Amino acid sequence: MSIHLKNASIGFGLSMELLSKIASTDITIRTKANYDYIDKILEGTVGFKSKNDLHQFQNNGMMYFFPDNNNILHVRFVGEYNEKDIRTFVNGINYEYNKIAYHSKNNNNQSLKSQEEKKIKLEKKRIQKMEEERLNIEKQLKQKKMKEYNEFQRKNNTLQSEIKFEEEKLQKINNRISSDFLEESKKLKEIQREKELLEKEFLKENESKSKELLEEEIKLKEKELELKEKYENNNFYDNIDDDLIVVEDNSNSIIISSNLTDKTIIDSVLSESYLGFSSRKELEEFQNIGSIKINRNSAGTYDFIFAGEYDESRAKKYVEDITDEYALEIQERTYLKVLEKIKEKDMSLESEIIDKENSIVLTINI
Structure with missing residues (x-):
């Protein structure tokens, strides 16, 4: 019922x-x-x-x-x-x-196509009318441009005369600046010599101090290497790729391996499915018993790490439910892709059957 x-x-x-x-x-x-x-x-x-x-x-x-x-x-x-x-x-x-x-x-696509064809016809008429208006405007613009061009030529000739006058004036100024620049260059060289002499004196005075600073720097480097060696000997984390999750060694953890390879589909299943629970609240209560991390291993598949007071049999059931939903998601995506291919090849779908194993059997007319 x-x-x-x-x-x-x-x-x-x-x-x-x-x-x-x-x-x-x-x-x-x-x-x-x-x-x-x-x-x-x-x-x-x-x-x-x-x-x-x-x-x-x-x-x-x-x-x-x-x-x-x-x-x-x-x-x-x-x-x-x-x-x-x-x-x-x-x-x-x-x-x-x-x-x-x-x-x-x-x-809906067929209906939209018919509406689009009508819109295209109307748009063609509108474009034709606009083209006629454009040609008329273009003719008017050509006439206006001729007038503007003649006016531009007159002003340009006047401007060229003014530019020539300013260039001659600028050349005179540049000549005067060049002379001043030579004098300033000589003064700058003298200042540079004085600077070099002062630097030599400064280096002599600070030579003894530099040796002391160098010794202190060597001591600091040795201390840094010693601390680094101690840190590396006490490191509890594995060196893994940037896209892997680093898992702290914990004897209370339950690690369950899977054959799942696509993290995006795993995330989709976790966000959309209740995974055997009757509500999202019950699912979140189970997840919040401790922490559940998903880590890609060297084989390219994902391990599920349960840290906290998790029952091992319930943790296995959780991973099994994710695996089942993962397979259904793959099946659904494949089904939709096949339908698109059938449409692209102009073939027709005769029948669709779901067998006892939940597999979809399609019969196609070629």
Whole structure:
């Protein structure tokens, strides 16, 4: 049974006695679908092979559909549901929503293309009219420029005469400055000689002091090397690349390796998925038990380091959930890329099937 809840509370008016009889599973999962498309999505098999399989799954209990503040669809399962069927159902919702959004986008593009063609025709007429106006203005400008050019030539001739007069005047000034410059150069040379003599005297007076300063500098260098050697012998950090996270040695840490290689997809999963928890709050409570660091190892994959009072089995389950969501994210991105390629090659999509392993099988007409 399915119930849509646009503005209802989670209690739904069920008594605790009735709820306890039907609910061995009570979990809420956030999907990637928009709540407004739920009726359209449920018209399909939603990840199952047939409508009959879907109905059998729905009859295991109660399903409640409701949006969050961003209108993203959440599904609450209350009843005898198993984890595999829940995952199939949620993946089916995400898959159907992506397909609906993709086809809706294509239809909008066709409508926009028709509107753009009309706009182009109107724009061509407008441009033609503007071109006629431009030619008329250009003709007027040519006439105006001829008048301005003649006036410019007259003023230019006058200006050239004035410039010539000023150049002759400037040449006289330069000649006088050159003479003064020679005299100043002689004075500057004399001052330079006096400066050199004073520097020699200063060096002699400070020669003994310089030796003492040099000895002090050598002592400081030796002290610096000694401190540096002590620091290196007591360093608890590994020398790793700038893009790796430095992890302090901690005997209480749990380190779990993974085969994940793309940090951007890991970050996307951590920000969008509840990772098996019923809410973001529960997920954050688990994460805040201690600290969880993600470190790329020498093989190019990522290790998860749990520092704090973490249970090892729960930490492994956390990494497994991230790995599952990571695989689904890769599958979704690949699916969208394949659809784009089909469109580019002018081919048509005959059918789409999700098998028991949650793989998508596409049949294409070439």
